[in-house]
Amino acid sequence: MTTTVAEELRRRELERYILEMEWEEQIRTRQAEKHFKLVEDVFRQHLGEAERMTIRQLITGAAANGRCEAMVYSFPARCCTxxxxxxxxxxxxxxxTLQGNAKELYHVFTETAKPQRYGLRAAVVDFAEGFPAEIGFFVTWEPLFFRSDESIY
Known part of the structure; x- marks a missing residue:
């Protein structure tokens, strides 16, 4: 049985698509590993193992799913002045306006993660009766892009 031109084109397109998906998965894996290291380096002296593990899972999970931010901490809005x-x-x-643990986490972040080109965004994540009730800290990062002449290995 002979292959038609259309079948050959579909096969090539499918192969290209598979290679592209594998490449993107490698990029996401590399990004997740980079963020894992960030959590270990930045928060080792300031947070307990359980807290670091949770933050590590949030950041690496977000990176593995192709996202560029993860909410790593939340606190009651009343903790702000x-x-x-x-x-x-x-x-x-x-x-x-930050106080307590939120203020400490912000300072740890700005001293250690910000120089590594990470960002920190604060946002109201819950309201009660029209007023802020819960604040979230989101660690942000730029997606990893590679030029075609670069290797990820």
């Missing part, structure tokens, strides 16, 4: 309003309004001084 303004009840979370500066975060809700995305005001430039929102960091100054």
């Amino acid at each position: 303004d009840g979370g309003r500066a975060i809700e309004k995305n005001l430039p001084h929102w960091q100054k």
